[in-house]
Amino acid sequence: MSGARTVGELDFATYFSLLNLYADYAVVVDSADWARWPEFFTEDGRYRLQPRENYEQGLPLCLLALESQAMIRDRVFGVKETMYHDPYYQRHIVGTPRVLAVEGERILAEANYAVIRTKLDGESTVFNAGFYRDEIVTTPGGLRFASRLCVYDSEMIANSLIYPI
Template sequence: MVGTANSRATRTEGPTGVAQLREQVLHLLYRACTALDERRYRDWIELFAPDGRYVATSAENFENGWPLAVIDDNRSSMLDRAEMIEKYWTVEPARTRRMVGNVDIAVVSPERLNVRSAFVVYLTNPEGRVEIQATGSYRDELVHLDDWRFQRRTAVHDNDLLTHTVTYPL
């Protein structure tokens, strides 16, 4: 669903504009999932605005407004995390697959959107066993720069205990 607005950047006028906006947002969400699944962390970071922020928190903390998060990174700490993962982090090799759906888009202004979507992160270990690492919702604040970018991405995970390390973004 897309909220209504008159906008030159988002072009939400009429059915064609709404469809184009939805397609642009879905493209950003899918690119984010693919970059993380392919372990292209720096490409994922490029999907954020220069002053963007990534937060991963539990549903309980989010719903109660508690400022507790397992990850709370600005761009600099996202880059530090990427370097640590690429150079130093050693864990058993596993594959992840992120699925995103139930996308709801609200136009805040011509250059700003609020997007809510559901996610599932599957993990396949080296023996081929598949398990769910996390489920939850993304609460995204998007800004239009050269393209739509994450101003703030909050991953609200439903699991009280995540099955694997939270070194990696959800």
């Protein structure tokens, strides 16, 4: 990222990279390319899944809290090697990211999302909906998540959460 910016402003090239980060993330998790999922995060990157009620009340409890890229890799191992479940496809529909702040090489952004789940023997249903609240940083490898908070709207999540949101 280069050039002078004010809060909420990015140059076109950086904003285009931000759009690609969101789109590429959705493609990777929708295609079950689990080996690539941790690459979207910095080494100390955090991934958390939190109900909206807790988020709005400032309560820290999350359904899932991975506090480093190593923990994210461990989750990948669990998804690939140890979890047994009915197979399903998922499809992310992600809104255009809204830039909330730009502080040096750090971007705070959020985007709405919906995840559609399709079981092999069933119809497609809305599995999860909410918004991402992301802290993104510039690295030598491009933009990466320093923190991805998935705030989901429903208090209930059908069955168990296996794949990343």
